[in-house]
Amino acid sequence: MHHLAPYQAGLWLAEYLNIRCQLCAVYRSTPQSKLSPTQSLLRPSLSDQHSSFTKIIEQFHQRFSSGLLCTSCHNSITWLPKPFEVDITAGRTLTIRAATYYDYPIRQAIRAFKHHEDMTKLPLLLHVLRQLPRPHGCHHDNSVIVAMPTTDERLIKRGFDPVSILAAHLSKHWDIPLWKGVKRIDNTVSQQGLTRAERLSNLDNAFTLSAPAAVKRLILFDDVATTGASLQALARTLSNDPSISSNNKYHLWAYALAHGSQS
Structure with a gap:
């Protein structure tokens, strides 16, 4: 989990020591366990493992974790929109x-993190990520x-890979490993502003496999799925x-931090 190391200290400070909401900075933030039943169940409970040690750790977490958003800000966001198919x-x-x-x-936070490496937005994005079942x-x-x-050219230009950082946190949250057997080989333009047909055409022959995966269940992840063309x-x-x-084909799932717009 070397992806997490450069950002972990700031996340600990935001989640465990900062008692203010990361979004409004006015109200006290709410622990995940105190949020609505649907959201609170999405965070694995250590006490489910039924050992005295993990129960102590869970109690410690509940006592010192203040969460990331206040209840009002959390409830102002539309969670888990209806899935769509491609x-x-x-x-x-x-x-x-x-x-x-x-x-x-969320849009402003993703843009700030993705295009300007604004680490102050990462805690909010991880709060969003944890809503995924x-x-x-x-x-x-x-x-x-x-x-x-991403391509090597884009990685050099940007200096970091935001999707891999988010995926590493999702991997830790779900306890499912990352697999890096796919490479992006295209020199396509940005997908932003393109129509769905243009997005698909832009991604022709964009990926190549370096080796078959050792398992058959593959969970695809992207930060933003506007039309789903990249995941498709x-x-x-x-x-x-x-x-x-x-x-003996792969079983495929696809997840994203955010999808399109509800407006």
Whole structure:
């Protein structure tokens, strides 16, 4: 989890020592366990493991964790919009689920983190990320997370890979490892501002596999799924892997931090 090291100290300060809401900075933040029942269940409970040690750790966490958002700000955000589907092969679709919409204040936070490496926005984005329910039946022994890859040119230009950082935190939260068997080989332009047809055309032959995955359950992840074109292209590449027999295809899920806009 070397992705987490440069950012962990700031996250600890935000989540455990800062008692103010990360969004409004007015009200006291609320621990995850005190939020609505739906959201609070999405964070794995250490006490579920039924050992005295983990129960003590859980009690310690509940006592000292102040959370990231106040109840009002948390409830002002629309969580878990309806999933949508995209076609990947004949007779096969990919369901894409997002934690929230790409609206204010999440849109501004994503842009600041993604384009300016503003680490003050990362705690809010991780709060959003934690709303995603882990796919049913997926765990660390039978599944991997595939973060949307970037090109070497973009990585050099930006200086860091925001999607891989978010995916590393999702990996830690779900206890499912990352898999880096897909490379992005295109020199396409940014997807922003393109129509759906232009996005798909822009992503032709954008990905290549370096090796087959050791497991058959692959969870695709991107930061923003506007039309789902990037996740669709990635899923098509995995579905067309010539090293996988037709009766032994990958099982694919797709998740994003944010989807489109509800306006």
